[in-house]
Amino acid sequence: QYVAVNGNLIDRKNAYIDIEDRGYQFGDGVYEVIRVYNGKMFTGNEHLERLWKSASSIGITIPHSREELKDLLEQLIQKNKLSLGTVYLQYTRGIAPRKHPFPSDDVKPTLVAYTKEVGRPEEKLHSGIKAIQTEDIRWLRCDIKSLNLLGNLLANQKAAEAGCDEAILNRDGRVTEGSHSNISIVKGGKIYTHPANNYILNGISRRVMLEICAREGIQVIEEPFTVKELQDADEIFLTGTTVEVMPVIELDGKSAGGGKPGPVTRKLQNWFKAEIENQCGR
């Protein structure tokens, strides 16, 4: 398996991380996970655009052009013969003696990228998943796709310990997002989802979902909803790069979102799949 380290594709066995890389010591960096279907990146440009935005929000200047990075990722996919899976990539602020202030400009960000074979979660997409809800204890810049994921990890671990796939987070009773997905509910035929501000990651799959809804004439209300409204929703679904449009059928051990994937969720799943096929082929 090849991996990309800075500009080069090398054998994974020869890749190493310096002990003073700021990503390793501080989680000082940004990342993306891009879905690959049929050997092609789905919404690749949108992911790269968000990566540049995340990096500039924390003062990291990416030392490649978007075209260079895209070429490199495409080469990586080809060399690893990846058909269905993901590309993970991250830039850290680089290698420097451990001090909180940013190092000088001659320290270049470190790029690491690799691919992974990941199938579509067919069974879960069909049956739906279980979730818990818990408090959102993360920082106030959740719009940045930062390597600092402890708040997300602690919540997701709680879900795992409860035998669930996702933890749905709330701030002061208002639902923000999942630990690694965005969340929407359906009530009376309308979709409700948290606005894309600093409290959530502006998910690319969420954006695809919004575009589909605009096209298909489904009303979406981008306003926070409460935990009570989540519990009382007609349907609940997650969106995310690996989960696509995922029904939630149980919350905190109780039947929720109608107890089975609902009609709006099913339609969205089909339209989402059509969008994938449109971009990446069948």
Ligand code: PLP
């Ligand atoms: N929210 C969080 C916290 C995430 O980690 C993710 C990543 O998958 C998402 C939302 C969904 O974003 P995207 O659709 O861009 O994968």
